[in-house]
Amino acid sequence: MRVRMPFQGRYERFRKLQREKMGEQITDRAPCDEMEKGDGLAMLIAAMITIVPICLAVMAVLALAGYFFIVR
Structure with missing residues (x-):
């Protein structure tokens, strides 16, 4: 027995319309196709500047919590 989602008909009509619309497009360029030479490195550095301090x-905090559990 297959469970039917609410608004299943609307969803299927939308998907069919999207497939037709996408078929009419000649090319769809991804953002990575338009990147310049140094953009990848710049994105990597920006990610590290953002993520590394949060991880540290x-x-x-975890080290301090562990310290207080062991010492006290």
Whole structure:
């Protein structure tokens, strides 16, 4: 027995319309096709500047929690 989603008919009509519309497009360029030479490195550096301090803060909190559980 197959379970029917609410609004299944609307969803299928929408998907059919999207497939027809996508078929009419000649080319669909991804954003990575338009990147310049140094953009990948810049994105990597920006990600590291954003993620590394947060990870260090979380690790420091976990280390302090572990320290207080062991010492006290």
